[in-house]
Amino acid sequence: MNPNDPVYPCHAFPENFVWGVATSSFQIEGAAHADGKGESIWDRFCRQPGAIADGSDGDVACDNYHRLESDLDLIGGLGVDAYRFSMSWPRVQPDGRGAFNVAGLAFYERLVDGLLARGITPYLTLNHWDLPQALQDTGGWAARDTVHCFVEYARFVAARLGERVAAITTHNEPWVIAVLGHDTGHFAPGIKHRGTAMQVAHHLLLSHGLALQALRADGCKSRLGIVLNLSPIGPATDSAEDIAAARLEDGRSVRWYMDPLFKGAYPADVWQHLGDDVPQVEPGDLAVITTPMDFLGVNYYTRGVVSASGAWSAQTSGKPLTDMGWEIVPEGLTELLTRMHRDWTLPPLYVKENGAAFQDTLVDTPAGGRVHDTERTDYIAHHIAAVGEAIAQGVPMAGHMVWSLMDNFEWASGYAKRFGIVHVDYATLQRTPKDSYLWYRDFLKDQKAMRHATTVGATGG
Numbered sequence: 001m002n003p004n005d006p007v008y009p010c011h012a013f014p015e016n017f018v019w020g021v022a023t024s025s026f027q028i029e030g031a032a033h034a035d036g037k038g039e040s041i042w043d044r045f046c047r048q049p050g051a052i053a054d055g056s057d058g059d060v061a062c063d064n065y066h067r068l069e070s071d072l073d074l075i076g077g078l079g080v081d082a083y084r085f086s087m088s089w090p091r092v093q094p095d096g097r098g099a100f101n102v103a104g105l106a107f108y109e110r111l112v113d114g115l116l117a118r119g120i121t122p123y124l125t126l127n128h129w130d131l132p133q134a135l136q137d138t139g140g141w142a143a144r145d146t147v148h149c150f151v152e153y154a155r156f157v158a159a160r161l162g163e164r165v166a167a168i169t170t171h172n173e174p175w176v177i178a179v180l181g182h183d184t185g186h187f188a189p190g191i192k193h194r195g196t197a198m199q200v201a202h203h204l205l206l207s208h209g210l211a212l213q214a215l216r217a218d219g220c221k222s223r224l225g226i227v228l229n230l231s232p233i234g235p236a237t238d239s240a241e242d243i244a245a246a247r248l249e250d251g252r253s254v255r256w257y258m259d260p261l262f263k264g265a266y267p268a269d270v271w272q273h274l275g276d277d278v279p280q281v282e283p284g285d286l287a288v289i290t291t292p293m294d295f296l297g298v299n300y301y302t303r304g305v306v307s308a309s310g311a312w313s314a315q316t317s318g319k320p321l322t323d324m325g326w327e328i329v330p331e332g333l334t335e336l337l338t339r340m341h342r343d344w345t346l347p348p349l350y351v352k353e354n355g356a357a358f359q360d361t362l363v364d365t366p367a368g369g370r371v372h373d374t375e376r377t378d379y380i381a382h383h384i385a386a387v388g389e390a391i392a393q394g395v396p397m398a399g400h401m402v403w404s405l406m407d408n409f410e411w412a413s414g415y416a417k418r419f420g421i422v423h424v425d426y427a428t429l430q431r432t433p434k435d436s437y438l439w440y441r442d443f444l445k446d447q448k449a450m451r452h453a454t455t456v457g458a459t460g461g
């Protein structure tokens, strides 16, 4: 797709709209034992036989820890406004409580300063899943004590970096931590117990609210919020059973997070459905959870379709699929964003992750390696257009970030699934910008030229 393609409504983006690219600590950093880093639950989980599809781990990953400067140059070369990264909690506080690790923090100081030197705004996430194993050993997110440990960690980070990072996200995708980590057990820490999962979800939300309150009391200037993975959830057919099943799934995956955050209450239908698996909620918890945020982040990859009989499958839906087997549904993003705007009163809204895995081929050309990942470019361009459409329909969108800067450790799928706009050769760790990187770079240039034209026009210059 060409940036000037009419399908692509450039005019729809506000002048201060934030364009970004995202990664997370465990997926790219490697250096699993360097400079006093503690063990995370993902380090431990990777060692469980069968947990990771290709038997891999995050020990080296993209070795971003040792290649920071050249990776910063890749981000700089893209021309993004913002870089979203996460901090490895066990790198800066090996046991999750007690002593902080100055050497670990120094890595993030170099990262933040390197971004600022390149004119890129740092967006920091405190928890993108790599909880210190030492905290898991005392109950992990199922234990209320972990909530207080998180708040102390958040305060330490904000005190050291808050002046330099524009935005701090407490948690990335609490649904994934709770459900995939503690109900299905597909992700770390690999627990399979629904009641535990619901307690974890509650503690994540509670720690988010308490962290917001503590950071504000400390005078933190960064904008504060959370990032949720959300999809529009629809029924496979218009049978009453499918409609009811879809409504319940919307409750479990969307309203279970949005309602407490923005209405101060858990959805009654899901609460009733959970029976004995409801979480323990102490008086005052919901008032804390509903502490106002400065932004809300949403990660979008695909839609959800639910059939009561379980008969529906993405493989036979007729929609194109990514290498994850996820349907490509850009209009689902517009549907999701407009629904959120309709059903809740929202702060400025960002898409904090959006992208696709495809099987890429690195080809040699006289000009060097190239990856002709047309499908990925197409995916990103159409989803950006879908955000433009949401803006045209009145949704207060503030930014969009591509997942991901580079190919990386895709959790239980290991290294086989490539989401990057930069190719990583895992044997040599060499980076090669894919065509999607080049396209996004040109697109951003175009955006900036338009901003400039608007500014010049507005000032009459």
Ligand code: FCB
Pocket: 024, 027, 172, 173, 176, 229, 299, 353, 403, 410, 411, 419
């Ligand atoms: C999201 C995660 C991110 C990445 C993408 C593909 O759920 O936040 O780390 O794995 O999926």
